[in-house]
Amino acid sequence: MNKKYLYLFLLICLITILFFGLDNDILYAKTGIKRWIPFIIIFFVIPFLMFNFLNKYKVKGKTKFALSLIPIIIVGPLFGLWSGYLSNKQLNEDGKFTIGIVSEKFKSGRKSGSPGVWLVKCKFEVDNEMYITFSKKDKANLYRIGDTLNIKYSKKNPQNHIIVELE
Structure with missing residues (x-):
């Protein structure tokens, strides 16, 4: 070549x-x-x-x-x-549902002078293995640590998931 x-x-x-x-x-x-x-x-x-x-x-x-x-x-x-x-x-194609528990809640964006936005992370279990979601915006500030939320995840790859209530 x-x-x-x-x-x-x-x-x-x-x-x-x-x-x-x-x-x-x-x-x-x-x-x-x-x-x-x-x-x-x-x-x-x-x-x-x-x-x-x-x-x-x-x-x-x-x-x-x-x-x-x-x-x-x-x-x-x-x-x-x-x-x-x-x-x-x-x-x-292969999504399943499970329950996740809010494991972290924090506010971001305060450094730039904005009021910031609340973010949550959830833990959930699939086949005896724990997964943690990406941080998702809790715009209405409804959820607290320990609350349960619905998680939709891929059976083939549980790392691909969404928090249903925050979509």
Whole structure:
């Protein structure tokens, strides 16, 4: 393969992997390096490959930099929409319900002078394994630690879940 097209080939492969090849463990990770893999690919690796591809065509200065950032503007939002679609599809196809218990409640956004918003996290159990939800907005400030809420989760991957009352 011509070296000129190597970066383009890698760019296309990486975008394909990002949209069609990431495992559920990566898509729904809450901790560790797995959580950061899509972010690193979108904001660092793809622009790097684009920059080097443009370098082979001798695109200069600010134009090369600006063109290298375009994939972030396109791929970032599209990946967010795609992963949301996949999550909803999986929940609709094999979703089950269980009860979660509010385990954390805290207020965010006070630093910027805004009144802030209350956030809650729930714990729930599936097949004798505990899971913790992402922080979700409790806009009406209705729930307290210890309250029970309905959780819809994927049988295939319980890390893919929603708090029904907060959707």
